[in-house]
Amino acid sequence: MLVLAGFWTFGVVLLVGSLYGSVASDQFQSAPTCSPGQVFAATYCRVTVDATVTALTSDQVGIDVGGRQSSIEANLHGPLPDDAVGLPVRVTFYRGTAVHIKGGDLNFDTEDAPVDRTDELRFAGLFILIGGTLLVGILALRRSARLANSP
Structure with a gap:
C-alpha cells in the first residue's frame, strides 16, 4: 500500500x-511590444525584427540584426538548406533573447523559447x-x- x-x-x-x-508560454503571449532599441535588453517585452542569417548548423544559428551579430542555440533536425547564409529572416526576441526565426525554408523555435x-x-x-x-x-x-x- x-x-x-x-x-x-x-x-x-x-x-x-x-x-x-504553461506559465512561461502565457507570459510570452501576453508580453508587451518592445521598442526597437530594447531588442537585446532583458526587459519583459517581445519584438519581431528583420535579420540576416550569417551561419547555420544543426545546433547554432548566427544572425545579424542591424549590424549586431548574435549566435543562437537551436536544435534543428533534418537537412539544412545550403543557401541559408545571407537569407533574410524575421526574428522574434523575448526578454532580450531570440526565441523564433522565420524566413525562407526556416521556421523554428530556438532553445530559449518558452514552451508549454x-x-x-x-x-x-x-x-x-x-x-x-x-x-x-x-x-x-x-x-x-x-x-x-x-x-
Missing part, C-alpha cells in the same frame, strides 16, 4: 504541476497513476497466488 500511495502522490503532483506548465509543458505533465501524471495502480495490483495478485500455493 505504501508503494501505491507513492505512485498516487507523484501522479497527483504531476497533474497539479500541469496546471502551471501542460500536456507532457498531464500525460506523465496519468501514466504514473494508472501504471502504478496496475503494477501494484499485479504484484499483489502474484503475492496472493504465491501465498495460496505455499504449504
Whole structure:
C-alpha cells in the first residue's frame, strides 16, 4: 500500500504541476511590444525584427540584426538548406533573447523559447497513476497466488 500511495502522490503532483506548465508560454503571449532599441535588453517585452542569417548548423544559428551579430542555440533536425547564409529572416526576441526565426525554408523555435509543458505533465501524471495502480495490483495478485500455493 505504501508503494501505491507513492505512485498516487507523484501522479497527483504531476497533474497539479500541469496546471502551471504553461506559465512561461502565457507570459510570452501576453508580453508587451518592445521598442526597437530594447531588442537585446532583458526587459519583459517581445519584438519581431528583420535579420540576416550569417551561419547555420544543426545546433547554432548566427544572425545579424542591424549590424549586431548574435549566435543562437537551436536544435534543428533534418537537412539544412545550403543557401541559408545571407537569407533574410524575421526574428522574434523575448526578454532580450531570440526565441523564433522565420524566413525562407526556416521556421523554428530556438532553445530559449518558452514552451508549454501542460500536456507532457498531464500525460506523465496519468501514466504514473494508472501504471502504478496496475503494477501494484499485479504484484499483489502474484503475492496472493504465491501465498495460496505455499504449504
